[in-house]
Amino acid sequence: MTSLYDEVSPAPAADVPTKRVTINVNGEARTVDVEPRLLLAHLLRQGLKLTGTHTGCDTTSCGTCTVLFDGRPVKSCTMLAVQADGHEVETVEGMSSASELHPVQEGFKQEHGLQCGYCTPGMMLAAKALLERNPDPTEDEVRWALSGNLCRCTGYQNIVKSVLWAAQKMRGQNPEA
C-alpha cells in the first residue's frame, strides 16, 4: 500500500479522512488509501512514483498530465483519485515493454517529435488513443486529436509526422519508405 508522500508521513494523520481505492494501473491492481481530495495526477506521480505523467498548469489546459482512463485520454490533474476506483489507467510507463517500444514512441523518436520531453508522455497517449479508434487518420484529424495538449518546443509539425509514422507502422506499412 502506498500513501501520499510516504517518505514523510507513512500514514495520514488520524483526523484526515481517507478512502481505499483499487485502480488498475498499467495492468496491475494497486490498492491505496487516499484523501478524497487527492488528484489522480498526484497519486500517480507521488504515490505510485510514476513520474512520467507530468503537470503543467492549474486549469486543465496543457495536457501534460494526460493518461488513458479506460482507454480514453483524460487529464489526470482534473480527476480525483477516488473517481478512478475500479477503473483502468494507462500511463506512459505502460506503453512499452522492457524490450519493445510502442510504435508511437518510436515515431516520436524517428521524426523528432519532442525536444524538452515535458509534453511528450501526454502527447503520445493522446496519439495512441487516436490510432486505436482511427488507424489511418489525416493530418487534420491528428491535429484535432492533439489539440488538448500543448507543446512549447516543437511547433507540432514533427509531432504530427510522428503520429502518422506510427499509424503507418501499426498498419503494417514501412514508415521509412
Added chain:
Amino acid sequence: MAPLDELKIGGMGASRRRVEDNRFIRGKGRYVDDIVLPGMLHMEVLRSPVAHARIKSIDTSAAWEIPGVRLVLTGETMAARNLAWMPTLSYDTQAVLATDKVRFQGQEVAAVVADDPYIAKDACSKIVVEYEQLPPIVNPVQAQAPDAPLIRDDKENQPTNKIFDWEIGDKAATDRAFAEADVISKTELHYPRSHPSPLEPCGSIADYDRATGKLTVYMTTQAPHIIRAAVAMVAELPEHMIRIVSPDLGGGFGNKVPIYPGYVVSILASILTERPVKWIEDKSGNLISTGFGRDVYLQGEIAMRKDGKILGMRMHTISDHGAFYADAQPTKFKIGLMHSAFACYDIPAAHLTSEGWYTNKAPGGVAYRCSFRVTEAMFFQERMIHNAANDLGMDQAEFRRVNLVKDDMFPYRTAFGFLTDSGQYKKCLDIGLEAIGYQNFKAEQEEARKRGKLLGIGISTMTEPLGAGNSREYDIIGIKMFDSAELRVHMTGKAILRTGAKTQGQGHETTWAQIVAHELGIPADDIVVEEGDTDTAPFGMGTYASRSTPVAGAAVAMVSRKIRAKARKIAAHLLEVSEEDIEWELGRFYVRGNPERGVTIQDCALAAYSNVPDGMEPGLENNAYYDPPNLTWPFAAYICKVEVDPATGVWDVLKFVAVDDCGVRINPMVVEGQIMGGLTEAYAMANMQYITFDEEGNCIGANYMDYLLPTAWETPGFELHEVVTPCPHHPIGAKGIGECATVGGPAAFVNAVINAIEHTGVRNVDMPLMPNRVYEALKTGSDISGMPPVRVD
C-alpha cells in the same frame, strides 16, 4: 583501410536521432518535481493579490496551527537574516519576501513549509495579510506623470520611477542624414509583454546538510554556474560548499535564467529545518511573477533618398521593466542588444536612445527565446522597413534588396559598431520569394480583393547577434561570458564530455557528441554528454541567447583538438616515427606516404593508459575554455502569406516560407526542430499570446485560459529552406539558430496581415493581432494600440 564515413559514426551533418529521447519517450526523464529526497518537506508561496499596496500586518498564527506545518516564513524572517532583498542580474535589488510594500500582483509575501504540498497550500490560505492599497501604475506613461506614486521608495536616490536613460550611435551624423533625406518614414508601436512559459514551471529542492556544511540545490535553471555564484553572494556560503544541479528541464526559453525568490526561500527553509525542501511553482505563479519578455514601445524614423537608399535611422525605445529592474543581460547594455537593429542593412548613420521605467508589474525583461532584446530590435526594424517601403511607394522586396548588405561587403561594420562577418542575404531573400510565389502575388491580391477576399504578404529579413561573449564586451553581473568543455577519453576509446552549457530540449546530449565524432572519429554513440551539475561540469555561463553552439559548441571542438594533439604524439610513439611524419584522417593517424601503417584513435586511447612515451603524462583528457572573438550572425528571410476575413478579422496563414542561414549545421534534424519551434512562438505572439493588465494592475494572462498558446490545431505548417554560409571565426563554422525564428518571425506575420488591410489606410495594429483588433482596424481604417490598461468588462 577504408576511411570512416562521418555520417555513419554520427558526425557533423548527420540527422542523428536524439539519445535523450530514449528516456523521455519512456516517461523516464528526471525533472525537478520528479526528484524525491528522504525526509523532504514541501513549500508553497503566498502571493500578493494586489498590484501596489503597503503591508500593514501579516498574521501567520492560524497557519502554524495546521498539523503538518513545519515553518512559516515572512519578509521579517528573511530580513532577520539579511535576505529580504536580493540583487538582480541588472544591478538592482528585488524583494525576496515583501517587507514594506507589494509592488506587483503575484509578488511573494510569505511561504509555508509542510509535510505535503496540500497542507502547505491549506496553510497559505490561513495567512492574513492586511494591505493598504496604493494607486497602481501599468504603463510608462503613467509612470512618468508628475503626480505618479513612487514605486521604489525603498531605494535611495530614486526620486522618480525612471530606471535609466541610455544612448548609442552618432547623433550628429544621424541628424545630418535626416536633413538630407527626400522621404522620412515614421513608425510607432508597442511590442507587448509576453511570457516564455515553458510547460514546466520553476522549482527547486534545497538540501542543506549541517554535518558537512554542504548545500545542494536541484533547480530549474538554464545557468547553474551563475546561480552558484549568486547563491554564494546572497546566502554568504562558500562557493565550494554549494552544488547546483539542473536536471532535465521542461523547456526554458529564457524564463529559467534569473534567480527567483522561491529558490532563495527554499534554501533558507532547508537551512532552518535541516530537511530537504521542495518548492514547485504553480502555473499562475509562473505566469504572474517570473521573467517576462518584451514590453517595449518604439518611436522609429527612417531617412531615405527617393531611389530607396536608406541614409539613416533613429529609434527611441521606452521600456517597461516592472517593479524591479531584473533584466538578464550583459552589464554594458541597458536595453540589451537593441542596437543590433538594422544590422543586415547598409545604413551609414544611426542613433538609438532608450529610457526604462518601473511599473507595478512583474519584473523580468528576460531574453525570451532572444539574444537580449534582439527580438524587439528585429521586429521594430522590419515593421519600420515595411512602412518605409510603403511610404516610398517601393516594392517590399526591392526596397530590401537595395539596402541589404551585399555579399562582398563583409566584414561589415554596422552604424552601431557591430561587426557582421558573413552571409548571402540576397540569395536567402530570393529563395524565399520564389518559394512563396512572390512574382504573381500582386495580381493575385488584386483579383482576390475583387472577390471580397483580403490577401497579404509579409517579409521579414534579419541578421541577429548570437553567442555572447566575447568576454571583453559581455559579462553578466561581472562574470565574463565565455564557455567551456571537458573531455575524458577512457582507455577503450569511449568518452565522457561535460560542458558549461545546459540543454533544455535543444539536444546537446546528441549534438555535442557529433562535434567530438567529427573532430576525433570516435562514434557519437561512444560518447556520453553531461551538463548541469556544478560539482562536475566545468564553469560556464549556461544556455540562453542562442549561445550554446557558438560558444560551448566551439569549446567542444577545441577540447577535441587538444585531445587529438596528444593522441598524435602517442601515435608517433606507437608507429615509431616522428610526429612530423604523422598524418590524420577521421579516426586514424597514419605514416605519411604509407597510409596502411596507422593506428586508430582508440589505439591511442588505450596506449594513453598503458603505453605512453617516456616523459608523457598518462591519460587522455583535457578541457577548453572558449572566449569567442565575435558574435555569430545567422541570417533569415521569413515570408508569410495570409488571408484576412473582413467579416470577422480572423486571419489564416496560407503559406509560410523560412530560409535560414545558420552556417554549418551539426544536426540538420535538430536545427529544423529549433526553427519550427521558434516560428510557432512567433506565430503565437503575432496572433494570441500576450500578458496585459487592467487599470487595477491585475494581470490578464495569469493562466492558460487567459494566456493563449497555440495548439496543433491552429498552428500553421512551415516550409523550410537552407543556405549555408559558414561562420569564418567559429571552429566548425556554425552560427546560433535557437532563436532566429522567434526573433524574425513575428514581423513576417504582422507585415502580412497589415499588407492585407493597409489599403484602408491602416499602418499599424499592435500585437497580438487578435480578430477584434484586426476587425476594428479594418472598419475604422485607423491604427490600433495595444498599450495597457485594457478594458476587461
